[in-house]
Amino acid sequence: MGIGRGGFGRHHRALWGAIFALPALAYILLFQLYPILFSFYISLHDYDLLSDPVFVGFKHFAALPQDRAFVSSLWITVAYVVYTVVPVLGLSFLLAWALTQVRTSRALWRTLLFVPSVLPIVTVALVWKLIFNVNGPLNDAVAFLGGSRIPWLNSSGYAPLALVIMSWWHAASYYMIIFLAGFLAIPRDHYEAAAIDGAQGLQVLRHITLPAMQPTIALAVVLATVNGLKTFAFQQIVTDGGPANSTQILTLLIYKTSFSYLDMGRASAYSVVLFGGILLISLVQIWFLRERNV
Known part of the structure; x- marks a missing residue:
């Protein structure tokens, strides 16, 4: 049975859809969702790119006003x-x-x-x-x-x-x-x-x-x-x-x-x-x- 009409493709349409969507999903996760989450993580730290991040909680947000x-x-x-x-x-x-x-x-x-x-x-x-x-x-x-x-x-x-x-x-x-x-x-x-x-x-x-x-x-x-x-x-x-x-x-x-x-x-x-x-x-x-x- 091939992927053609009445065969493998009809019963596994959702699986094939997920497979074809994986590259776009990977792009969203890697280049959009991850940077957003990492930015929030870094916002809770003192970090100068040269040393390890130091956790300071919401200090930066409290100082914004x-x-x-x-x-x-x-x-x-x-x-x-x-x-x-x-x-x-x-x-x-x-x-x-x-x-x-x-x-x-x-x-x-x-x-x-x-x-x-x-x-x-x-x-x-x-x-x-x-x-x-x-x-x-x-x-x-x-x-x-x-x-x-x-x-x-x-x-x-x-x-x-x-x-x-x-x-x-x-x-x-x-x-x-x-x-x-x-x-x-x-x-x-x-x-x-x-x-x-x-x-x-x-x-x-x-x-x-x-x-x-x-x-x-x-x-x-x-x-x-x-x-x-x-x-x-x-x-x-x-x-x-x-x-x-x-x-x-x-x-x-x-x-x-x-x-x-x-x-x-x-x-x-x-x-x-x-x-x-x-x-x-x-x-x-x-x-x-x-x-x-x-």
Whole structure:
């Protein structure tokens, strides 16, 4: 009896499914679950990578409210997420809606607008670092219009704004595709029925488009929030957390605490808190989407 029809495969389908799932399961256990558990283990120790870990219990977690670097980075991270998520999702929504109205060269426009999200993030960061340079093209344009050059990356007031603008440009195209998929999934007969009833413009948007798009909007909000909490490359490459730690988000603080200060226990405590926040947001997403589906 072979694995073919009516033979060995039919009676051992579950076993074969488990066998084929083993590589993916091994990857999850080795590269995702184990690092999470090991990070929590290290967070309960003093560890500098050079000597054996020393158990200290929840000392690092108890010290977090008084840890100025952590509190500052936490607020900077929250501000970055807030100022990134809302404009990016609004811009992405408008771009996706505009694409649904395009009648010619639709595939070309979709491709062009999607390009920013597939470019290497390091390349994007380096190009924008040149753009925001004091003698870069952006300041050249400002000077040409009669303004004074802005120290985008050398001022604690302008540097966070520069990073937010970079994120708008890079992320908007990614969420645009998600919204576009949501728009295209709305049955056309809903709009035809609305047109017959005399609904137009904002009425259609309010009573048909937005209700039908709620699951997509919820998904995009959660993805944008989680990605904002995990962002690292822009801050590390463009400003390295400066000036005066004004762009030092939590992921960058974790990196510096681990590999610059060799304080792995404290860095792991930061990581556990960040992981807990991301997990909580993900659970809220699952609950919300389930409620909407019900």
